Amino acid sequence: MPASHDSANEPHGNTAAHATRQFFYERFGLSDRLLERCLAEALGAGGEYADLYFEFVTASSLGLDESLVKSASQGISAGCGVRVVAGERTGYAYTDDLSAERLLRAARTAACIASGPAQQPVVGFREQQAPALYPVAGASADADVTAKLDLLLRADRAALGYDERVVQVRASYADELRRILVVGSDGSFAADTQPMARCNVFVIAKEGTNTTRGSSGGGGRVSMDFFLTEKTPEHFATEAARQAVLQLGAVAAPAGEMEVVLGPGGPGILLHEAVGHGLEADFNRKKTSAFAGLVGQLVASPKVTVVDNGVLPNRRGSLHVDDEGSPTQETVLIEKGVLKGYLSDKLSARLMGIADTGNGRRESYQHIPMPRMTNTYMLSGEDAPEDILRSVKRGLYAVNFGGGQVDITNGKFVFAASEAYLIEDGKITAPVKNATLIGNGPEALKYVSMVGNDLALDEGVGTCGKAGQSVPVGVGMPTIKLDKMTVGGTGN
């Protein structure tokens, strides 16, 4: 019986989503009929649910080093992943050849996870409607390459011009356009075109025998105009140069427990590591997270409210639909210190009897989706940032961070400060060298005693790794004070 697309939606449908669907149908010869055949094949040995995830990605990057554009590359990647879910089990197969024969073969391979009578997919697709959070027309990927090169040359000039101690500049510009089509045996159907662009600058500064580094970067689901009007190459270049030069005068970071003030924006990586991962539903369904069973309990100071929000316009972690085709949303994780819920995908929502928060994400068609963060941040409080600093007798003020990591099971997490200062008698004094901060997720946020009124989101640089899969994410935070946290320096 021929499949029917739910035509009621089409005339009013999101035109970008519609264009993405047409792209896949025309370029790869897909049809509703073929998709239904694949889903039927996938459920041929039983199972409750199957889906097909088509992906077509074009990516490009340019690299400048020693004032020369030394590298330029472009890539195309296309494929389809077929998933079959039977109880708690998942079968998965993918193919980079989108012919009907290979799609059906992948569906048969994934079907091996189940062992029962064949199930029938729902007939007729319901196309997911989505708001417009990011541009499709005028995406950075379509912009002229010489315009992108100009961004790098501008970054180079700005960094070298910042200070004569800047001896080396590297800059890169990378963008991609990712088209996805997700079709489920429950009749779900979603298409999306997701742009991403990013500019990075790395600087080396030298004075005598002392050499230091600084880096900065940012972007999001934006068009190239973003780098001409909102965050210019000069912005990133001077920021990277400023950090490198600052480090020339850095003293040893202190060691041990102390009061720590985190600046607004990027330091929100604290939330990503301390609570975000621990609240992903898969770890809680399996009770392998330090946060398992703590819903309704106090896991942070009453001043702390943390959300994950996939529907912020243009942000790096934002998505119209997740990689299971479900709409993204704003999800409250911690409200006034009380744990409210988890970040879920279809599988964990069904097995745990909770709502799907639209956090099912995957790195590519070669990967099985799982619960992941989007943009995770703490809401503003009442305190003025200067009052927060003034309240600290002796402590650390950290404003920029590199990476972090967490052990989900015991809750221990680290994040590495790349720009931090000593606070002495309420005043910011000497810059300190790079240091790792360490804490315990379910406890750390209980020591938050002040929350600033200056919520900011990061510049758009985060990439989160979990089980070998990388996805872009955002973080954010107002200035906060933690009454104690362990700082991993070498000083006193």
Add this chain to the structure above:
Amino acid sequence: MPPTDARMQTTVGTDQDFVADLVNRAVRAGATDAEAIYAEGDEFETEVRLGQVETLKESGSRAVGLRVLIGQRSASTSSSDLSPDGIERLISGAISLARVTSEDPYAGLAEPTEFGSVPGDLQLFHEDVYSLPAAERIEYARRAEAAAMAADARITNSKGGSFEAATGRKIFANSRGFVGEYRTSYCSIAAQPIAQGSHGVMQRDYWFSHARSLAALDSPESVGREAARRALRRLDARKVKTQRVPVVFAPEIAPAILREVLHAVNGDAIYRNASFLCDKLGERIAGENITIVDDSTLPGRFGTRPFDGEGLPARRTLVLERGTLHNYLLNTYTARKLQLHSTGNASRGLAGAPGIGAGNFWLEPGTQSPAEILAGISNGLYVTELLGHGGNTVTGDYSSGASGLWIENGALAYPVEEITIAGNMQTMLLNVVAIGNDLIFYGSAACPTLCIEGMTIAGE
């Protein structure tokens, strides 16, 4: 569970001629030089949790990458679309992209006289990784987890047991006459049990065995038991006071310290002034007890390959000898920049210019057994796990989260966690006071038990 042995056949019709032809077509289209890589792979993965199959994944993929030079300008393209149209776009894209890049006087392929490949069978490919029927592969994963769960009543939960197998094939050709290819295989067993302590606090740990041949894997049972032992010994861990004591790195974690040296001898970091080992060739930078070797010719190892990412033969390079820095790791480009010779360490992905990658990279063992090293320490830290990314290659500053066991009176006394260790690599390399005789390759980098003095432990 029906068998899923039928692997994707992705190799049909693609061989060295295809890749060499791609290079020739790029030259005909206007490139003065070109190089191309073709990569294909199959993977199988299964995870079993609490005795039940959780995931079963099986697939293959292939892609091709092209890098062209027009004079001293270069660019690259990659694609999974190997159709005639796709290849046409790959070539025209690379040519037009190269025209917009800068002239770099150091850009270019290696000289034909440098090309070569290690002869003979390097034992990188073993058919047996796919020899098991699917049901038995699942059984490997199940047995590893079951052994962990059965080890102790305090093992109460699990993140699962797994079995993976993979094969890959790489073909590389360039316009100066090099064509070569090799296959690799991989298989692994792992277990991740969770132990529960007296106050309900959970600790997970992990153990694994991986090899290029199924026959070389440890038994699933030994993997599971070791994973359980590691999780159990973390129970009821304490936080310790901030202090400076000797730090001993277990051989499974010590390669993380060695990798800080690897980043610092990378030719890219050297010519960019971005390493604490810049301008240090020929100088004493470490204790006399430190010798570090890179060798990509050892049969069967994970860092082994017949030729590097530019077609230069694999070789052995002495990086540090008794504390003196002898060699950086270089590809053709960084060698030209530094007026040195390539060490055959070009690495290459599908897209982009060649980078630098180590082969098998290790620190030569000492004579003391790990127990003898511990016996000499009255108060110290034995590190079994690091959290975070550690070092700053530019300054040598090192700071990382850590957990492990506290050493008291020459023996391991109790588990510790939520602490950091910090120092600077330049002094750490001079302060290695003991090196174990236990060199074990857990991956392509290996480092025996290492005791370093003078690091700061931050805790309470």
